[in-house]
Amino acid sequence: MFVVGGEKDMLLEYTLSTGYDLTTLTYAGNKERYNLHISNATGDPQPRGIAFNNDGTEMFILGNAADEVNEYHLATAFDISTASHDSRIDITATVGTGPNDLKFSADGTKMFITNNTTTKIFVFTLTIGFDVITASLTSTEDFSAYVNAKFRGLVFNPDGTKMLVISKGSNKKVNEFRLSTGFDLTTASYVANYDITSYETDPHGVAFNNDGSTMYILGTTGDDVNEFTLPYAYSLVLPPTITVTAPNGGETLTGGSTTTITWTSVNISANVKIEYSKDGFSSDTNTITTSTTDDGSYIWTIPNDPSSTVTVRISDVADATVNDVS
Template identity: 30%
Template sequence: STTTADFLTGIHFNKDGTKMFTLYQCNSEDSDNCYVNEYNLSTPFDISTKSYAGDDERCELDHGLDSQNRLADLEFSSDGMKLFTVHGDHVGDDADDDNIYRFDLTSPFDISTCTFNHKTTNLDSDTFQDGSNAGDFIEKDPSGRNKNRAQGFEINEDGTKVFVVMMGAGTQNNRLLEYQLSTPYDLTTMTLITNAGINLTDLPTTNVMSIRFSANGKRLFGVDHNTHKVYQISLGSAYDTSSYTLDGIVNINSLTSDSVAEIRAISFNTNGLKLYIGNDRDDGTDNRIYEFDLVCPFNIITGKCPSITENSDRTGMAEAQ
């Protein structure tokens, strides 16, 4: 199934799949499209049954953002009371200022009540960039496109870890950095974990954007904007990038008759049997969200399904047959 959007950079669902949220990237000169939209789904997690909740139900992100350009990825706290997005840029006045922003809600997943709470310290600083397993930031061209920028992020289930995708030095310095939060969901308490992180260029990737974890935190998925591919990585321990294995790569164009050329967003339903990929309008078509059914939870690679005893969803499926 597909659904049109405006300039899509993030997708998220509430726990029961009756609401879908889409993040819109702000224009550099006009913040009128700087918001998160809400859609009601009459059938949970079925995007073909969507209906727009209305402009009054939006979260207007420009109320609190220092910079209203290049917003990417969308995340909520596990209780739905906090909303997060990331700003990353590589040119102009904001080229050296990347931040994750937190907005608070008065009731779970009611984004119309969002208010800005706080943001991270500048992620481009050496303290947040250098010294981890992912490698240090490489700045090839101080004057322009090769500056560092945040393009995706994810927060673990209890809010004690943040994972950020950084793009720098063209396609030669793609990294995933892992951070600790000493106070859950408090971005001001964030510190770099030096014995973790992934040099994404080694996988190889060229332009990773949105990322998502499996429900148990042992698998990580990312979309590559340039190559139209989705990466699946298995971790040695849940939400710990110090040990990992690349399971495989899938080209989204092999799964749909459409030409999907500008993917920026990824999401799953709660049990991991549905995958959602967002494609933006840079490819000359309407921005769309593509919904895919998976054979087993949180797996897109042939031969990598978890054992039946390992996964409760698959256990239920087996018993019902």
């Protein structure tokens, strides 16, 4: 496990005899730590975020003093004592002062940076994966409509369809978002939050174990890492589901009459889309309503569209992959 020093310029390494089990943690020793500023004049004396490429041979440190991202090459994967400075980019003009954390997409072609003075996440595109010199700002996504607090740490699940962000100030929470397209923040919808005030009043970083069953929160109040068991992989809550309860087969419906479509749902957005098909949605799809409130029922006026078999599909407006068919 690696921890940056915040107000100090040290990157510290800890060894866990059992993977991801903090109770087995021991400090690797001063010989294994890395001075991010003195060791390289181009480093930053106030490191905040840390990330690695997939094989651990490149390390990225987000700095709060010079507002920059520094890239280091590791001669031995994940061995910070073998680090040497590669390159840096100044993000003062794009992110501004107060950068706090950075993460990459799975292929390294997107870099995400939070700033602890705003609810925005800054998205950079890298023309060469995990090469920060090729990074350019492509969008700035504002989440103030969902969270009334400034952002600090963030983390994604492996395919980028879930994102957790820490908010600070009076709203010390872990906020979960679902992305219908992986690592595309424009497709994000708010799912839930978890208040961590009773555990940490100055949270900074957040991470998962390798299967998403455990979440870790790093904070400065107790200078500690808090470990949480999650109810579902990479999620604070039950996964989103929809179940169509009617029609459920065997009904005879006549054109011009009405029937009530009913369903149950868990943790989806506020609205659902309802469609019907005469061939099981193989090639025939017809819209009943593009959006209706997720209240569990919808009165449908049957169209004059004769068929011996009709199925109904209900999907989450925010994420069409969350659906069920009668």
